[in-house]
Each structure stands twice: as C-alpha cells, then as structure tokens.
Amino acid sequence: MNLIEELQQIHEQAISAVSAATDAGELEEVRLRYLGKKGSLTQILRGLGSLSAEEKPLVGSAANEVRVGIETALDEKTRAISSEALRLQMMQDSVDVTLPGRRRPLGRQHLIERITREVVEIFVGLGYRVAEGPQVELAYYNFTALNTPQAHPARSPSDTFYVRDQSVETGLKSHDSEVLLRTHTSPVQVRVMESSKPPIYILAPGKVYRRDIPDPSHLPQFTQVEGLVVDEGITFADLKGTLEHFCHEMFGSDRKTRFRPHFFPFTEPSAEVDVSCGICAGSGCRFCGNTGWLEILGCGMIDPNVFEYVGIDSERYGGFAFGMGVERIAALKYDLPDLRMLVEGDMRFLAQF
C-alpha cells in the first residue's frame, strides 16, 4: 500500500469516526487521533521530508486535501453537535405559555374623569380652552347674574347647600347667606365673561352640589361640563352645529340628535338636546323609556340680561352656552345600575374602566 492509498484510508476512517461521534468530547478524541501531534495524518505529514522530489508534491497535496476534508467534517460536526445541544437545552427550558404573565399593577382613570376628558378633548379640537371657578360660590354668580329670580325654587335651602359666611355676623338663616355650594358650573360663565373680552370659547368642567339624598339616580355631588361661546355673529345654528358635532364625536356618527325648546333663566331661546337611543336606534325600548331618545344636554343662546350683568353689548355680541351632567352620560353610556358606585371607591368597579 502506497502513501496515497494510506491517506485515502485515513480520510475514510476519519470521516466515519467524525460522523460516529456523538458529543464534543468524542469529537475532540477524533481530532487528536488524526490531526493531533501524534495523529495519523500528522505522522504522514512529518514523514514528507524523507520522500523523493517527485513523490513529495503529490503526497503533500493529497495529505493537505485529506486534512482540509477532515477539518471541514470536524467543523460541521461541531456545529451540528452544539446546535443539537442548544436544541435540547431549549426543550428543557420550554414553559407552559398559558401560565399567567408577570403583570405590573396598572391604575385606571375614574369613569367620570375619563368621560370629562373625552368631552374636553372634543371641544379643545374646536378651539376651546378650559376654565375653572370656585366650588363655594356667591349667590350672585350662581343665580343672580344668571338671571335667576330671587324666589326661584332652586335658590331655596331645600335645594341648595348654603355655607356659613364668616364675613358677616353669625346667626343668619341659611336662605340669607350669600355663600353656597355651586349648583351648576354656570357661574364659571359669569366669571369668565366678567374677566375676559370676546371672543370667548371655553369649557368649564367641575363638581357641583345639590341637596339630593343619594339614591341610584341621584348624588348630592356630581359633575357637569359647561360650555360658553361669546363672539360676533354667533347664531342658534352655530349652537346646533356645535352640539351635533359633539354628539357625533361622543356617541357615534350614526346617532341622531334633536333639539326640543325648553326654558332656562340664563338662556333664550333655550333647548334640551336628545340623542337617539343607542340600544334600539330610535325605535323605542326599556332603556330610553320607549321614546327612542335620550336627553343629554341643556343649552341656549345667552340671555341679554346675563350679558347686561357682565357688561357685554348684546347687540354687538351673541353667544351660546350648554351644560351636561357627566354622571348622566356615564349612566347612559354604560347602563350603570346605581350612581352611588361612582363615589364608593370600590376597586372592583373602578378597575373596569
């Protein structure tokens, strides 16, 4: 057997040894056996020097080919073994992906606050700014400047919370106090009109208070959003377009609106706004009391008497105002069975929204 044949034999043996190896250790053994210092291929390569000048290049190149072949086989096998090892490791590391994840606590926004923000965003998009006012108010801002007669039932101590006025002597009866918990957000209108010049486009969200005993549909403390516009050339058509836009944004563009003439002391003409019932689409159901409509808003053109109180020329400027109860919208939108849930702080309720 000449050297070339021997090399071929080494090659064949080495390749089959590589493919028979099952782990990195065995593979290293194979490498040492053929390519190590005492490996069979190494031995041949060392003996090259004693060969004749004709044989040397032939055997040398054959031996080199064999070396490259074995090395390539070793590399491939190494990769195969390690990827198999990785595969096995990953199999071991597999998890039941249906087990619950590691959640972070996430707080939620209160439903009323969320709806209020939704309303604010719609009107900010129409160029409104947000105004605020005190919750403890003067009867002047809450009633008088809003054209509410002195004997109006809303002023009576059975409807309105009166607050002790510490600037006057004590001993007054409640209906003599000029200080009260505001019964609507409308006094913000008056304060804004007093302190700024038209054009005025504002929204005033806030808490309001009425002497109602808490029950499923009443709270003594609730939330309103008031809107006010004062500008030249404001029309009832503008009021109608503004509130139709709002109702579509808030309740969906498929909902219809209707304006029913109504009476408020501080607007004229006044209207109540209904949106078509979302449950029955207007055909009448239990939810809407078989009317097909849900009352959402009160609104109207600013009464000239109100303009007179704040010193705005009602011949030059026009304006409109509107107000809505956020709790009512929440109750309608989510079919809440009991408004008292909104002030109890029940985590199981609050976390739903």
Added chain:
Amino acid sequence: MRVPQSWLSEFVDVKLAPEALADRLELTGTAVAAVHRTGETLDKVVVGRIVDKSPHPQADKLWVTLVDVGGTEPIQIVCGAQNFEVSDLVPVALPGAVLPAGMKIKRAKLRGVESAGMNCSAAELGLGSDQDGLLVLPNDAPVGLSFSEYQGLSDITLELEITPNRADCMSMIGVAREVAAVTGVQFNSPTYSLLDEGPSIEDAVDLTVADPSLCPRYAARLVYGVKIGPSPKWLADRLIAVGARPVNNVVDITNYVMFEMGQPLHAFDLATLRGDDGKAQIIVRRATDGELLRTLDGVERHLDSQMLVIADAGQAIALAGVMGGAFTEVSETTVDVLLEAAVFDKDSVSRTSRSLGLLSEASSRFERGVDPTGCVAALDRAASLLQEICGGVVAGGVIDSSPTPPTIRRLELRPKRLCEIVGEEIVIGDMINILEALGLNVEVAQDVLGVDIPPFRPDLEREIDLVEEVLRIWGMDRVTPTLPSGTGRSGGLTRAQSDRERIGATLRAAGLTETMTYIFAEGRDMAIPGCNSVPEDEWVRLMNPMSEEQASLRRHMFPGLLRSVSFNQNRGVPGVHLYEIGTVFSTAVGRQLPREHSMIAGVLNGRWMPKSWHDARVRSSSPKSKPGSSARVDDVLDFFDGKGVIETLLLDLGIETATFTASHYAWLQPGRSAQVITGSDVLGWLGEVHPEVLALYECEGPVVAFELSLDLLLTNAVSVKQYRDVPRFPPVQLDIALIVDNTVAASSVEMAIRESAGRDLHIIELFDVYTGEGVDAGKKSLAYSLTYRSKDRTLTDDEVKAQHERMLRKVEAKVGARLRG
C-alpha cells in the same frame, strides 16, 4: 298637567293622532311625560257594592270585603284601602282583568285569605293620579255594569310638563291655545253667560286689602242657597282625569274652573265668616308671627309675618294662594258660598308654600303667575256652574279690589335681528303667522313688527322672548347646523392643566386607580387626632346640611379614602390602591369665600397584585429573608411603597431636590411618617396611618396614605428638562457595607458619601439594609453599590481605590460608619 283630550277638544279641534300631537308638542317646547289611554282596556272591571267589611285576621291594615258584583253570590276581596264604608260603590277588577299599568288580576291568597279580584283606585284604572284610596262611585252606579260602559267613554290623557315661564299653559284653555298655535288650527274661545239677579254682594261682604303689593287683585262673588251634594258624573270624571279627587259639588266646581281657566278659586261658607253690621269681613293681610291656622288638610300651621293670609273679622281663615282653612270650609250644611278669585304675588306664594312644605294646585299656579285680568271671568264661570248644578242664586255684582281693564303691551320685533340670532332666513310672513296663531296681534311697519302682548302671556317681555316664540314654532329642526366662523381663538390646555393630567397618568402608571369621594366631612373625620384641634372658625360649615354628620367641608382627603379602604376590605378586596385629585377647604373669621386647595391624595393597602404563582419563585430566589424591622411581610404594602409612588411622581415632574424627612403628624404612625419638602415648600406628607385612626374607620392596617399640594407640585415642576451627556467612559463599580448606629438616617449616610467622594462618584445605590446576626445590637448595616466614572477619561483601578479609601475615612468621621468586615 294632565290634559284629557275630551276636555281639550271643547276649545280646539285637534286633527292629529295623540302620538303625533305629543311629538309636535315636544318639538315646540311642551314636554309630554306620558300619553295615558283610559277606558278601552278596562275589560273585566265592573261596578261593585261593598256589602261587608271585616279586619283581616293576619294583617293590621288590610280588610276582607264581600263585594256584590251582580252575580248570585258576593265575592270575597282582600283590600288595603281605608277610605270606604259598607254600601259604597267601587270599581272591581275581576280575575282575568289587565289594568292599564300592566297588572294582571288573578285569584290569590293574601296573607292566607282568599281574594277573588281587586277593588280599584283611580290611579290603578289609569284615571288620574289619586292612589290614596278606592275610587268611590256615585250612589246611582248600576252594580255589575261594565265599568268602561259606566264610565261612558274611553279617553286619552296627555301628561304635560309645563316649563316655569308658561303660566298660561296651566289650564285647558291655555293648552288649547298652544295646541292651536303649534298645529295650525283654530282656537275656539269659550263664552259664558251669567245672570246675577240676587241681592247685591256689597250688602253682604266687606273687602279690605291691607297689603296690595302681595295681593294686586282680590275679587269675589256670592251665591245664595246652594244645595251641597256630590258632583254630576261628567264633572267628577273630569276632575279624576286630571288627578283631583271629587269632594262635593261646590268645591269640585272651583277646582274645575281652575283646571279649565288657570285661575285658582276658593269657596268660603259665608255663614262661618265673622264681621260686623251683619256683613262678613274679608281682610287680606300678612299673618302675625306665631298666628295659627288649621288648613283644609287638618294640619295646624304656625304662620309668620312673611306670609299672606285671608282673614275675617276674627282671625286668619285661609293661607293666601296656598290652601284654605278648615273653619270656613264648605260643608254639607253650607247654604251661601263666597267665591274668591285673586292674584297673589308669586314670590310670596312660593316662599310660603315652600317654607310650610305645602304645595297645592293653587300654589303651583300662583307661583308661575296668573292672568290678572282673568279673575272676574273665572268667578262668572264658577257662579254660573253653581247656579246650574247646585241651584244657587247669584248675588248681584262683584267686589273687586282692583277692577283694572285688560292691558295690552306692545313689543317690537326686528325681523332682521331675529334672522341674525337664529342664523336662518325666516320670512316675515312666517313670523307674523306664528305670532298671530299665538293670539298676538301684529302690526307691520318699516323693518319692525309691532306685537301686542295680551295679559295671558306675562312671560313675553322682550324682543328675545318673541324670537324664541317664532323659533320654537317655526322649528328648531329646520335650522341648518353651522359652526362658529369667528377667528382669533386657539384651543388647548394650559401648562398647569396638562401637568395635572400628566400627574394622574403617572400615578396610574405607578399602579394607583383614580377615585372620587364626597367633599363633606363626617363627624369622625373631625375627631381625628390633629383634625380635632382645628378651631371651629376654620371649618367651612354648611348651614343646611342633609345630616349633622356631613355639616362641614373637608380639610383633608385621606378620611374619605379611608372609608373606601374599609368599604373594599369589608368586601374581601385584597389590595386597595387609590388616588384622588380633589379640593379641600378652609376658612377664617372675616372671610366670605373659603380657601380652596387642590390636593393629590392616595392610599395603599394590602397587596399590589393578587397572589400569583410567580410569588413563590421570587421568594425562593432571594436566599435569606431579612429579619430587620423595615422588611415587608408577605408583600403587604407599606411606607416604602407609598414613598416609591411619590418618588416616581417627583421624577416625572423633574422635582429632583425633594427630600423626605421624618415628621410628626398626629394621624400617622410615629416613626413611619415623613414630610415631603423641596426648597422652602412643604409639598405634603406621607406615612402609615395611625392604628387608632384606622380603628376609627374600621380598617385593617397597614394603610399608607399621602397628601400632596397640587399647586406646589405644579409650581415646582420642571417643564423643560436639561440635556446631560450620556456616559461615554466605562464605570468602575465597588460594593461596600457600612455599619452605623440605628439612629443614623440613611439619607445622612448617603449625603456623607456624596460629599466625601470626588466628582467621579457617579451613582450611589443602597441595595441592602440589614440588622441581626453578625451586626451588633443597636447597629445596622447599609450596603451600597457605588459607581465611579469620569466624564472625560477611563479611570484606572488605582485611581478609584485611592478616591474610595479617602471617601471611607471621611464618612467614618462624619457619621461614625465603619466598613463591615
């Protein structure tokens, strides 16, 4: 206001179906609460006679009745009403009947006694709102006859909600005029005639109006020789249909005329009125303080000098505009009747009826205002009915304190102005038609309409009132919607408003859920240590709270949140993490409006998350449990969870200089409470609530609470943050454990490290606090991970070591720390 169509159609020929009429009224400003149909559904309801009545053996307020319904035997019916006697005739619903409200009548046992039907009230039959007792029928009703047939006709009644400005619509005639105007048909004005041929009223009655400001007009007629008895059926039926209970023919006639014409009337028994010279005295005056009057409902009323009364020569006999008195009431023995039709000041009536809690059909009309020209017409109508029904003779003439002729006012309406306000081109012809349909005469002049306002529309005072009348009838639905075209505005939130929303978002991201609580402070809120020492003058007090328990406004928000903690704990909720952004109130002597402060408050209790399969893993991977007092037990939220929330919030707002210092608040647990300070501002406090306070609110501890001033957070927030170079050179990290006295605050150790190290000390992180084995009693071990890093080069180990050792020596000197071996 209930309006039966049969009554309405006397004055207007309604062409629309009831639902269409209701819709039209809704869209022109008269809300329709309901459309009631009566009569047609009353199958199996018959006239019955009560033949026996005995107390129910098992129930105090029930009767067992035997009722003759025209069959061979009377039937037994259990009945809860109290207003009937044996031999009364009543409507009886037999098994199988379905009443208008949907109630199905079946044979049943009530508390063990068989009941084969139901004796009905007017409300149960859909005939009115009177549900206080059985509808007792006139004595001539035929037993066994179908009630529907007896009742004569089926009817439709509209239940209208009249707005406060429309006094005129508180009558059939007023509603008829409105219906005519909004549906475009003719209004038929009624005409009545009266023969007043008896002796003159002047000879029998003297009138003095002592307070004309509260009684602008007082008119009366006298009818002699009336025969008191039940009203004829048509009259009683109409009263029932509008929700009134028939009493006797005289009282019923006064009520009938009030419902028809809107003018409240009152009937006095002339014989009971005291006077002198054989003439009865009628004096309209203010009550004296403490004067007593028994009203028709039998209640003794204590009057004051704000209230207007009708008096005779002796004392008050009626509460003007609100209710008559019992003493002068028309009774079975009455022969001569004095009829009153007056106009009382609406504010005065409103105040009197509200302060006595006495709302009547009359007061609700006076409150809105009655037509001052309608008194005599109403007296004439009532007197003619008395003549016709009760056989009386009408005394000659009327006494009248102010026989003013009807006054017509004129308003001007600029059609151009109307179109400008509405934003729609409404033609002048439409305006004129609408105004005239409402009963207003219109005179057309250059650019302006002269509009005559009749006395029945006192609400029309200004041009804008006419604009509203035209718009509501022309149709709001016809107005084309537009958006305001004005320029010069920009929408958006102020920085404070958007920062406030951002604070909410950060608290939610930190795990807190937003809530809303009442601003009312309860008694126990005010008894909390630290709150109970606030002077009385500094609480904002309600003068008319709904309960004495909620008579003040809160100075703190945490008590309301503790109520929510307790609410949740009582329902087994394992974790409570709530925040509220709200207002607290305080005041002082001399202040009119109180101070209002916006606050952010929060509470934490229980666990962040429900127990999870992950918890066991976390525990097993942290080898030693720490016996130190600050270690948390079983993931229960404590002081440091609250502090972490506030730190997260401060980080987001860019308030880097804030510090937490141990502080005393009476409602917090000593040793677990801190003040949050930045610069000279105290932002608020944080701590675990004192166990005694928790007991007051029936809460299980620990409960962490905090309150921060929203205003101070907003003023300290950094809106534009500075760029700082991201580190470019590698860090050298060294961990050390320092032993210090237990009393040394971690913050002072950290400050000592920071001050003592050179500027290359980049980050200090406290990663362990340990007391126990291996550390002497009274000492604690604080383990820090220190990161050294230069801004401009790579530090060598030797450099860092030198800096580090220099630092350790200084720290040892400053806070007595020594390196743990």
